[in-house]
Amino acid sequence: MARADEIIIRPIISERSMELVGENKYVFFVAKEANKVEIKKAVEELFDVAVEAVNTVNMPGKRKRLGRNVGRTPARKKAIVTLREGEKIEIFEGL
Numbered sequence: 624m625a626r627a628d629e630i631i632i633r634p635i636i637s638e639r640s641m642e643l644v645g646e647n648k649y650v651f652f653v654a655k656e657a658n659k660v661e662i663k664k665a666v667e668e669l670f671d672v673a674v675e676a677v678n679t680v681n682m683p684g685k686r687k688r689l690g691r692n693v694g695r696t697p698a699r700k701k702a703i704v705t706l707r708e709g710e711k712i713e714i715f716e717g718l
Contacts, residue, residue: 627665630657634714635701643703644715653679653702662702670712676705 632652634640640650653662659677666674684698706712 625654625657625661627668630654630661630665631669641715647706647708647710649704649706649712649715651702651704653700655681655698655700657700657702659702662704666704670714672710672712673707674704675707678703678705 630653632654635650635652643650659679662677663674680701682699682701684695687694687696
């Protein structure tokens with residue numbers, strides 16, 4: 624099993640993810656091979672909070688063109704973490 628900082632890659636800061644903070648849900652990019660149990664343990668270890676649920680989304684890479692050159696964006700995995708009532712992650716609060 625990987626370390627917690629290898630499982631949680633970075634938080635996702637967007638309009639939609641900031642709206643979810645009001646529902647006590649936080650969104651992160653996570654390692655593609657990580658499962659829900661590993662993600663839950665990593666968030667609890669890194670942010671010292673109690674996690675209630677974890678939902679994951681596999682996002683396939685998209686085809687992108689720049690002139691005649693064709694490339695792909697990387698495939699990623701996203702985790703939406705629901706915390707218990709009264710818990711919060713401080714890094715999201717100031718945004």
